[in-house]
Amino acid sequence: MNALFRLGFALLALTLVAVPLTAGNEYELRLFMLFLIYGIIAVGLNVLVGLTGLVSLGQAGLFALGAYTGGILATRFGFDILFASLGAAVVSGLFGVLLAYPTVRVRGVYLAVVTIAFGLIVENVAIEWQSLTGGTTGLSGIPGPNILGFPLTGYAFYGVLAVTLFAVTLLAHHLKWSAYGRAMLAVSQSETAARSLGVNVTAIRTLAFVVAAMTAGIAGSFYAFLNAYISPDIFTFSDSIRFLLMVILGGAASTFGPVIGAAVLTYLPELLQQFAEWQKFAYGALLLLVMFGLPRGILGTLSKLSGRLRPVARGIDPREGTPAAEFLRDGARGSAELVTDGLTVRFGGLTALSAASVRVGPGEIHALIGPNGAGKSTFVNTISGFYGPTEGSFSLDGIPLAGRKPHRIARLGLARTFQNTELFGEMSVLENVMVGVEQRRRYGLAGALLRTPGFRREEDACRRAAIGLLDLVGLAEYANEAARFLPFGHQRRLEIARALAARPRLLLLDEPAAGLTSGEIDDLELMIRKIAVLDVSILLIEHHVDLIMAVADTVTVLDYGQIIASASPSVVQADPRVIEAYFGSPLVQASVTEAA
Amino acid sequence: MTTALQYTLSGLAIGGIYALVALGFHIMWSAARAVNFAHGDTLMLGAVLAVLGVDAGLPLPLACLLAIAAGGVFGVVLERFAVRPFTGTNASIGWMLTTIAVGIMIEALATMQFGGFSRPLPSPGVAKPITIWGAGIYPQELLIPVVAVAAMIGFRLLQKRTLVGRAMQAVAHNRQAASLMGIDVNRIVMLSFGLAALFGAGAGVLVAPVIQVSATMGVLLGLKGFAVAIIGGITSAPGVVVAGLIFGVMEKFVEGYVSTAAREIVGFGSMIVVLLAFPQGLFGKREIFKV
Incomplete structure (x- = not known):
């Protein structure tokens, strides 16, 4: 404390x-x-x-x-x-x-x-x-x-x-x-x-x-x-409003805010009594004033001011952390194998994914590509548990996953990033990663409430692991910054660190290069290679062909919900069906030329 | 049999009020994904101003029209200053609390002007009850559900036939796309809140001769109107009107056979049950979840 x-x-x-x-x-x-x-x-x-x-x-x-x-x-x-x-x-x-x-x-x-x-x-x-x-x-x-x-x-x-x-x-x-x-x-x-x-x-x-x-x-x-x-x-009902106002006025999410809010709203009616019939009106006006003037409440506003006067150090020395390699390899665990068998997803009459069978081997960097609307996102959201498959099954190291909830799948060793970054914006960069370590927690509610020695030990280990992961993606110097203030490229990296914090054996990267500059994409390529040697299989969903050809061991191509190719990058690159999916058929091109 | 008919007819009257209030919630929600939580006070404002207008010597129709117009202005002003600053943020707590705050203030003002007591609005609609198969009812009460249904049909026609109405539908579907098509979204939202407030104040004027008018009459009617909007499906105009009428009839039966307290328990309890079974309401469209 x-x-x-x-x-x-x-x-x-x-x-x-x-x-x-x-x-x-x-x-x-x-x-x-x-x-x-x-x-x-x-x-x-x-x-x-x-x-x-x-x-x-x-x-x-x-x-x-x-x-x-x-x-x-x-x-x-x-x-x-x-x-x-x-x-x-x-x-x-x-x-x-x-x-x-x-x-x-x-x-x-x-x-x-x-x-x-x-x-x-x-x-x-x-x-x-x-x-x-x-x-x-x-x-x-x-x-x-x-x-x-x-x-x-x-x-x-x-x-x-x-x-x-x-x-x-x-x-x-x-x-x-x-x-x-x-x-x-x-x-x-x-x-x-x-x-x-x-x-x-x-x-x-x-x-x-x-x-x-x-x-x-x-x-x-x-x-x-x-x-x-x-x-x-x-x-x-008006008492319920008052209780809520106590929290908002004092400062939501702060430790002492609610106490202060309760004090103000207990004594305020006494003071307002001198307004006689205007008392209720004054109470409404106060509520309005708080919402416009102090939306963060008394303590929230104070802590914002003090943060401006005496800013905390932005970064944390990476030497305080546990090296990511040590954290990720801790215990007997290896990279996982993901197998999908005839995975089909329909939305109403639309078949977004049709009998897709993919195998991501242990330790492999597997790329999934396809034109817009090919079903890539559906695939990702299905194997991470957000959509239920209409037919077919999928498993991680032989453990069937279909029908399991996203958090169950994550705990079994599959973590993901998001195409549109989904950070916890108000939390610090370090806390974002610490949320990911949560599933390793061994202390219970009593441990947390009473701050037992075991709880302190684990919290400390969690913090060090998070710092190590931030160091891996090069964000240790921003550790105390609020996540939403990070530039876009850094937000992408933070998502990767956060996903790794869940200690996945398979990492799913959903278009990690989207919106990055070419320099940042080069960094990303290095990072993917670094992660791959840490006993994590990688499934990479990407549009950026150079990146895929550089890092992937296997490339799977989706088109209209169906898998049309799955082989090494050089083989896929030469596959006529892949070329057709991306550039249209030569026949059409020829007829266009003739017409011109 | 006569009792059942009596309950049904009076239930339709109060149900018509819920339907009008709920229709207002539907219109606001469609436009802004936010509502005026003090919409019940818009209704109160309509009723109180009508009574005060008659007190001041205005002829009844003029007093009613002025009261409804004032309600509409209130809706527009409230949208601009209490709702719009908070609709951009993800959390709904902002506009919920600001509109509640305005409601408290309006209620306090009304209490000061109107006094703490309650009295009805004099109206020819309650001069003489008429008897239908033994059930006595005022013409005013028969008028309410008719107005509610007419308001809903009128609103649908407005949506289908006029440019403004089509713009409202576009904004309801996709705010951003609508603004890219050159629709002034802020203006549409403002109009929607104004229209909703007109319906709300209109409901107040309609109900004023039947129940007692007081500064505090709006809170419970507003909350029930919102409950009805959720039961019917806040995305469906006919849905909320139908749900309002049914809710009113159900209330009268429970009140008649059990008690007033039981009426509230059954009413709000059924809202929770419906919400759990049909999160989008009985007639509403399901909103699709995307990752």
Whole structure:
């Protein structure tokens, strides 16, 4: 943890200790406790919104679930605050899983509407299910908080809330700076690329939803104990908006942003009260002001300013890294053989790929060429798992791959780059590569949250491996730069380094030379040769004939979805059918000449 | 039997409102892949301004027309200042929050002008209920679904017959290609938001005599309109209108036989279920995923 974060946590701890000592009266302390509860929700919601990029406008629903579960467990079954809150966390967490399910199919505004609907449903179930929730009159008589039979007096209850907020903030911080956090950021910036690197996107999104739901549940239970009374009108759509605004205002994806946002939005309504009837208007105006003036939030804007004043070193000394050869050859592994057997892909009536059988031998550099629309992209997207084949099969070292998801295929040893680069633009060059190393992770969620020695060791190894790979493609001097600021040629190289980080035994390069200058293409040629000797088979999809003829061992030619030739470069070059596919038939040319 | 007919007729009336609101969402989404999340407040604005106009002594038709026109202007202004700055970015959170913010502000202003209470718009459409096989209903309520269907047909004709309408379709298909063909995409988007707002404010004026007008009436109607647009398929104009009418009838039956809270549970629950089973909605076109 760097010095700035240490300072931040020290300040947070200091504030949490100092405030109750200086609070003038009961009301001030109570308001501060309300802030702590909102802080817990906002920190959890930040994992969903800031890191994973999913918008939830139904957080009040999860908050309500927690409050009712905690309240009912306490009044009906006499649970203490510890077990009531655990129960609330479990119930809300389960609904978090349920809410994550739609993300498999819908995102963006659709997901936001699903969460809104969820919030409204919870609100109305609380009204309707009178025997359990007390209906519109609410649930009253929630006993004062106690732990294992010991009643919590004012300051002790405060202590529970303060410790919880501090712990949740710290754990969320640990989560962000681990493979899980990197995977979340990666998923939010390019789902496709994350999948191709072996990230289980569904699992990551579910995790984010569960984190946001459980924290909201715990906060809800605390709220029920603090208020001693809850009713459905406490948990409305406008509360969901407020929770989201806390995250955005403080600074999405930052560690302390949500806490700051929660503080501002807890105390602001108090200040706005002097505006009397203009209070609500001022609140809307503030929201508008944040979106236009501080789209990155308070902390996001501050860190951008400080980055300009005191820029971090752009590069990293490559000597800090593990040499790529050592990383890629680690363990008993060899380059893989890819075999496709009668692969056919149809889109409606169009046959994009027709009974394509290709064999990429172990250690081979195999080029796949063909005119535009020949089915090259379809081939690539099919063997990397993004499209399902209509017929036929394909396997890597005899392991059948058809029907497997992209991240499964990536984990079995097939990595790819993209024709239109798919980088994680907001992440640094180094972090882009570190996402690729993710599938080697052996530590679990507990390891990441608690920062066990094993976790630290692996993170360090991951970082060194990433630096080594950056050195291989000549990008170590840009390691700390945001990926989207790289010039185009460097972005292509970064994609190659990132794909190698997944330790593939077969690397799929989808038009790596497109858009490069001739000097850059020469570099690329050298790089492909360097990679090929590191026990990685290469399948190269390319238009650039000079490059193919220079590096490929075998060339396969596709035309109208069918393979028309597959042999060594010199043989393919002379094949009349290949010439015809590229230049048209001699007969047509002759008739054109005659007509002229 | 009479009860069932009663529920169906009143359901069609409120369903017509959902259909008009959802049609607005369809128009905005087609043009910009973004919507005004405070579209419900456009409806509220129409209703409140009509009542205030009548209060100020304007004749009813003039008050209604002015209210609808003001709603249209609101839509255009909102698109220009709250939606357009954020449509370029990939994430939808920007325009969602800015339009919600404007909605909160409009609602606050309306509360100040209109007061916290609610009252209906006087209209000849609710002077005397008519009886159809024992079910009593106001002519105004019968008018609403007719207007909704007519609006949809009119919109389709506009799309098919006029240059502006064809430009709207082109923008919906491919923004970039449309702009390369010389279509001023920004203008089309602005017009679309204006048109959607006209429908929204029109729905407000239509519903004002039947339900109570208040500053807060828009939120839930707007959210339900969006739910209806998703159920019907936001890419299909006839789809959202049909879904709106069905949704309204379904609501009345649940409300009648169970309760108001159950109405919301069933309504929003069915939206989630439909979305999971048919991500593109019941009548919408599937969007193709490309790597």
